[in-house]
Amino acid sequence: MADLEIIAIHDIGEVRPGDDLAELIVAADDAHLQDGDCLVITQKVVSKAEGRLVDIDPTDPLSHKPLVEAESVRILRRRGELIISQTEHGFVCANAGIDLSNVERGQAALLPVDSDRSARGIRDRLRARHGHDVAVIISDTFGRPWRRGVTDVAIGCAGIRAVADLRGTTDALGRELMVTEVAVVDEIAAAADLVMGKAKGVAVAIVRGLEAEWFGRGSVVDEIVRDPADDLFR
Amino acid sequence: MADLEIIAIHDIGEVRPGDDLAELIVAADDAHLQDGDCLVITQKVVSKAEGRLVDIDPTDPLSHKPLVEAESVRILRRRGELIISQTEHGFVCANAGIDLSNVERGQAALLPVDSDRSARGIRDRLRARHGHDVAVIISDTFGRPWRRGVTDVAIGCAGIRAVADLRGTTDALGRELMVTEVAVVDEIAAAADLVMGKAKGVAVAIVRGLEAEWFGRGSVVDEIVRDPADDLFR
Incomplete structure (x- = not known):
């Protein structure tokens, strides 16, 4: 039994300005969205739906x-x-x-004007109209300094904390953890990209089995974007 | 049916210098390692086994x-x-x-002296002694400039290409892709961390369902480490 499952949603079709992504996802979803799932949606289709x-x-x-x-x-x-x-x-x-x-x-x-808001909008529509209580992450593909190759990261989220704060918890040997803030939404976006690919045209995936305590109010811009004053490389 | 499954391997126990990780993994593996799986192993237990x-x-x-x-x-x-x-x-x-x-x-x-070699050693032992043909990634937890929170990345790999090169392939609309090199081993390491956590003491996970074409000879140091001369932030 897998601890975590990642399921590609195929065939949401070509997205056009004005399209309602929540409806397209529900219509295409042959994986049967469940409460506690996290949907990962690529920036490209969000930007298209929003007419950007x-x-x-x-x-x-x-x-x-x-x-x-x-x-x-x-x-x-x-x-x-x-x-x-x-x-x-x-x-x-x-x-x-x-x-x-x-x-x-x-x-x-x-990019969407406010990608956290974009995620909230999709989450809210799925809950209000379809009764699905799921988190939503908008993902995009970024490069990194020092490391070749791109990875997907989160640019917006809703219903999930962007950073899981482990401060005050202890490691397996009972020592207090020093590295404590894990960017779980970025890890989830990267994981989802493994079934999306850049060439396969899969724009939405379900991540199932995430820790219950990660769910809740979250924002990529508030939690992940580092204050330039606090940044050693800007 | 999930496209990708991630399975934590519990109870490999406290690792000590000289321990054979391949044996510990096989002994603890209640998930029945399959050919085509990718094992993700945290740096910490590799360093311990190697007496670092x-x-x-x-x-x-x-x-x-x-x-x-x-x-x-x-x-x-x-x-x-x-x-x-x-x-x-x-x-x-x-x-x-x-x-x-x-x-x-x-x-x-x-850190292991040569983490690609560490990965190759574990892969080779699993194949030679147990007949398992699996890829191996050694993961570690790194911070990032500009983004708060840490994520897991690969510091060594064997049996899998670190970077999937999509150059020459086309997107879903038939246009040639411009962003073409995906650091799949880093995405896999991030994905595995979602079931490992920093506090749970899970040091090994199986990632099952990866693209067949990603498997083959690979090296994090050769493929992922960016040449300083080619780096805009060094």
């Missing part, structure tokens, strides 16, 4: 670059075409979270 | 600090008691990967 699409010149591979500058409040590094910047939300990532994959040619998708 | 333990003064909370300096080849940042440094392996992390939780009082555990 901007027309760009399909013949110019750099036509989204002015958008990157506009969506950045601070540029940290610039090398060639790559810009590492801080977004309005406080996220530090490449190209302000704008990329062109899984978007129609001639369009770019911006 | 150093006596420190149990009455001095800073007595491990000289070890941190000795295990670092370069200090990136220093604030108060916290040192962010680069280890011999090329990992950039807090306190050179040395921490005191889940270690006997009066001891500190250093």
Whole structure:
């Protein structure tokens, strides 16, 4: 019996501005959403549903670059075409979270304006209309300094604490733990990506079996974004 | 039916220098290891089995600090008691990967000398003695710049590619993917941590259901550690 299960939701179909993701997920869900599940939804479909699409010149591979500058409040590094910047939300990532994959040619998708709010909206609709009490995480693909390869992280959440605080708890040998704050929503987003892939077109997954004490009010922006004053690399 | 399953292996017991982790895992494994599984093993028990333990003064909370300096080849940042440094392996992390939780009082555990080799050793023994063809990842808990909370990442692997290269593949709409290198071993390590926890004393987990094409020869140090010359934040 698995302690944790991850289930891809297939066939939510191509998402268009104005679509109700909660309805699309319920309609496509052959995995039978259960109370206590955590839904992970990629930023791309959330941005599409929210109409965060901007027309760009399909013949110019750099036509989204002015958008990157506009969506950045601070540029940290610039090398060639790559810009590492801080977004309005406080996220530090490449190209302000704008990329062109899984978007129609001639369009770019911006990040949701408030990705925690996006997660809350989907969670609230699933509860109010369908009686499902599930947590929701919006995931996106970020690079990391010092380590090659990208991983998925959370950019918004609802119904789950972004960081599990283990302060005051003890390790298996009874010593008080020093490393105490685990970014569980980032670990869940990374786990879900293992069944989504970048090329498979799976935009939603269910993570089932998470610790009960992680559920509750949560926010990626409030809990995960590190205060620049407290940051050694900004 | 879950696409991915994660199963904690309980009761491998307290690991001591000289212990054979492959034997301990097989003895404790009530989940029946299957070919194509990926085992995730925390650094702490690997370091213990390999005798990477150093006596420190149990009455001095800073007595491990000289070890941190000795295990670092370069200090990136220093604030108060916290040192962010680069280890011999090329990992950039807090306190050179040395921490005191889940270690006997009066001891500190250093990182394995060669964590890819540690993973290969366990994989090879499981195959040679028990006929199990599984991948092995050694995980550790790292902080991140810009984002609060720690997540587990891979510091060694065997039998699995550290980075899945999607270059040349297309997205769901047929466009060539731009973000193409996914650090799958880091996503797997993060996923496994969801059933391990820092306080539960679960040091090994099975991840079952990974893509067949990810399996093969792999190395965290060769594939994940970014060349400092190529790094924007070093």
